[in-house]
Amino acid sequence: MKRLLASFKKAAILSITAITMSTSAFAVSIHEGGDAAKGEQLFKANCASCHKITDEVLAAPGLKGIADRWKGKDELLVKWVQNPNAAIATGDAYVKGLIAQYAANFGVMPGQAVTKEDINHIMTYVASGASAGGGAGAQAASADQCITLEDLEKLEPEDLEEGQDIYLVNQDKGGSSAFIWIVIIALILLVIGISGANISRSLKNAQAESESEEDHRSYLQMAKDWMWKNKKFVSVMGLFLFCYFFVVGYGTLMDIGVYEGYNPEQPIWFSHAAHVCKNEIDCQYCHSSAAKSKHAGIPSVNVCMNCHKGIKNGAVTKETEIAKIYEAIGFDPKTGQYRTDVEKKPIVWNKVHNLPDHVYFNHSQHVTVGKIDCRQCHGPVDLYTTGRQATTAQINAMIKDPNYKGITSGVNGQPVASTLIELTKPTLTMGWCIECHNKSKVDLASNDYYVEMHERYKSTEAGRRALRGLLQENINEEREASSWGKMPDTLAPSLSVKGLGGWECGKCHY
Ligand code: HEC
Ligand code: HEC
Ligand code: HEC
Ligand code: HEC
């Protein structure tokens, strides 16, 4: 009996070791087996503002080679990403070294709201990216393409590569300068005319003096006499001038309130291309309130310091422009300390976009509910240095540019350009708002906001009646009226924003 028990025990131990051995032999490490595409999205949303997948240091170490550095420490790595302080508390030597190396410049990494599966996807992406040409070479190649509009404007037309001029459309209106030239030429002619008249009068007077017969006519009288003599010429000129001023005047009136292309001077040469295109920082890292409030907001100096505590040099402006950040916040880049003996001078950015006070515009309504990409309204920001008001032509150019994909992928990870709608009216005018409200379809079925609203409507009789009324107004004509007698399961797919009331004056005007 004892022997039986002993051999049973032995077998049990054997099988347990076999099981543990097999799990450790076949266990998939956190760096493989995930979904790299999902990982890319997660990485861009959560990590890309500080980390690159190369070995380059952004505002934290590049993650290339992370699988080797954290070999056999999957659990610790998950702990580190979710809660760095807990990982530090384990006393692991590598983690201690990490903190010693980076925390002084960049601070301790904030805990990330990602699950273990998410981390698996991210690490799979990092591993695949680093091996499949996503390394330094590919990054450098794509960074080379981070050209700015200013660069393009400086090039001679013949030096532009094919297709590059597409964004330079409508850069200058020319109309007003032509007008100024006409005025200048007219003034010159007038001066010549008057002095000519003066000379001829002096001559006549001189002649008259000798003949003792003076010309007593005033200039006005002379002009009248001259016009009377040249009736035909004067009336043709008059008609021409009248038409010219009418056209110019009408154009000027129509342009009131149109500020397309506006690009004011800023206190710091901030480059969207360097941050958005070259370093792939998400718009909402800096304009973080766009998703949840009316305003997109301009980042405070503290946001800049998240990275610039460590990044003291820019590719174009070297130290000069970044030094202005330090001056604003009173930071001494040599000691890496904030100074207490100097006054802070907040950076005063000049406003680029400015709707009149009587208009209500809300970012979250468009970004979060409408799922519209920033570039639909702000244009190819990846090409900008400082902020500028996009022209409708530039926005439409993105749609036509087969190579334009934007850096952060657009709605649901699709290329940005494929999600944009072509519009014709100048940006920020009322015509622009309502043209888009007429053209954009509201995706009711896959939008949580409307699904929830739909459920709430459906739950009461009054709600069902109201919903039926709402839909009846917007049914596509082809549908037979009879099929609308019963409650549809999903809302009509072709409802426009206009159909939801997006053309009601009260929605946009206080
Ligand atoms: C706000 C900046 C920031 C964000 C966002 C961030 N990290 Fe970090 N991360 C750091 C810093 C800084 C360090 C260096 C150690 C320190 O100082 O805390 C670090 C270190 C790491 C390390 C160790 C690097 C090495 O070389 O061993 C890993 C792994 C890591 N982060 C993963 C992630 C992942 C995954 C995400 C996204 C889910 C993420 N981090 C988001 C700042 C950040
Ligand atoms: C439907 C068009 C539209 C979309 C989409 C949109 N914006 Fe705007 N944005 C505007 C308009 C219009 C203004 C001017 C608002 C004003 O003057 O009150 C503006 C103003 C701004 C400003 C100036 C500061 C402010 O809040 O007024 C910033 C920054 C900005 N947008 C960034 C963004 C970012 C980032 C996104 C994407 C997350 C975005 N916008 C998406 C239309 C849009
Ligand atoms: C998420 C990290 C990050 C944040 C936040 C950030 N920057 Fe930068 N910035 C960088 C990096 C990386 C570079 C280096 C780019 C290059 O030139 O290669 C840079 C470069 C610059 C440069 C020099 C550009 C050049 O090419 O000469 C200026 C100026 C600058 N940043 C200003 C700002 C300001 C102002 C803010 C805050 C509104 C800010 N940055 C926020 C990462 C950041
Ligand atoms: C690193 C921080 C940073 C990132 C990332 C960033 N911006 Fe900006 N943005 C700024 C700063 C600082 C300003 C104010 C100075 C200026 O006008 O250039 C600004 C200005 C703007 C303006 C003009 C605001 C006004 O006064 O009306 C718009 C619009 C804008 N950004 C859109 C975007 C969009 C869209 C993206 C993403 C494609 C983006 N930004 C990414 C920092 C950032």
Ligand code: HEC
């Ligand atoms: C690129 C297209 C586009 C442009 C340009 C645009 N909008 Fe919108 N707007 C939308 C979409 C799409 C919605 C619907 C979002 C949703 O509720 O699903 C919307 C909704 C709205 C709403 C809420 C309507 C409602 O029924 O509750 C208001 C208010 C509004 N927009 C104002 C403006 C103003 C003001 C402008 C111009 C400064 C503007 N929009 C420009 C696409 C646009």
Ligand code: HEC
């Ligand atoms: C989708 C949003 C939207 C709707 C709906 C809308 N407006 Fe406007 N409206 C605007 C914007 C934006 C401006 C500012 C245009 C500008 O500054 O060029 C404006 C300007 C105006 C102006 C000032 C004229 C000017 O050129 O500055 C008047 C008057 C006006 N709207 C009347 C109306 C009336 C009446 C209705 C209803 C039939 C209406 N609006 C509906 C967005 C809207």
